[in-house]
Amino acid sequence: MNVIGTVGLPGSGKGEAANVAEAAGVPVVVMGDVIREECRARGLDPAEHHGRMAGLLREEEGDDAIAARTIPRIREAADDAEAETVLVDGLRSTVELEAFREAFGDEFTLVAIHAPFELRAERLGERGRDDSDSDLEALRERDEREIDLGLGETLERADVEIDNTGTLEAFRERVREVLGVAAESDLHTTGPADAQGGESP
Numbered sequence: 556m557n558v559i560g561t562v563g564l565p566g567s568g569k570g571e572a573a574n575v576a577e578a579a580g581v582p583v584v585v586m587g588d589v590i591r592e593e594c595r596a597r598g599l600d601p602a603e604h605h606g607r608m609a610g611l612l613r614e615e616e617g618d619d620a621i622a623a624r625t626i627p628r629i630r631e632a633a634d635d636a637e638a639e640t641v642l643v644d645g646l647r648s649t650v651e652l653e654a655f656r657e658a659f660g661d662e663f664t665l666v667a668i669h670a671p672f673e674l675r676a677e678r679l680g681e682r683g684r685d686d687s688d689s690d691l692e693a694l695r696e697r698d699e700r701e702i703d704l705g706l707g708e709t710l711e712r713a714d715v716e717i718d719n720t721g722t723l724e725a726f727r728e729r730v731r732e733v734l735g736v737a738a739e740s741d742l743h744t745t746g747p748a749d750a751q752g753g754e755s756p
């Protein structure tokens with residue numbers, strides 16, 4: 556089994572990478588789902604308590620709590636789909652990285668997705684908000700919070716880098732290359748295990 560974890564600052568393209576995986580039949584496990592489920596189990600609204608619950612789980616069960624709860628889900632997702640590759644979205648700290656490295660050894664690959672601040676701000680703005688100063692300030696604060704939690708150090712320890720400064724199609728192609736899958740339109744001719752069709756952007 557290959558487990559591909561993605562890490563990136565807000566708006567870097569993790570959600571898009573997960574969409575590419577799903578479209579190619581690669582199961583996606585979202586670490587945030589663990590937190591949302593725990594909120595519901597405790598009768599709390601995830602929309603309101605997501606951030607606090609993440610902190611609480613780490614306090615109660617250790618810094619690797621969310622990773623530890625995600626690991627069996629990764630194995631289940633692989634079994635259910637009889638898949639060779641699973642994508643995990645949502646790594647945030649080196650403690651989580653260590654937990655995955657311990658569980659999956661060489662079968663775990665950490666992929667860092669990079670895009671500069673201005674580009675991320677612009678892309679997140681296109682997702683529904685305008686790019687007013689308050690939005691830029693909010694993104695700056697989100698970046699800082701993530702980096703404080705350990706995201707910066709985790710990014711530095713990635714095995715593979717994806718630069719997401721070009722077109723969406725170039726990014727999707729690069730993600731497919733890293734996942735070792737062909738584009739959906741190629742599936743009929745080359746099959747999903749054939750990564751040769753992918754070209755670097």
Ligand SMILES: Nc1ncnc2c1ncn2[C@@H]1O[C@H](COP(=O)(O)OP(=O)(O)OP(=O)(O)O)[C@@H](O)[C@H]1O
Nearest residue numbers: 565566567568569570571678679682721722723726
């Ligand atoms: N290369 C690209 N060109 C144009 N738009 C892009 C590109 N990559 C991503 N986007 C768009 O930018 C927005 C942010 O990307 P995405 O949602 O994947 O980021 P994310 O890392 O999941 O962010 P968050 O951590 O906030 O959930 C999305 O609307 C996405 O479609």
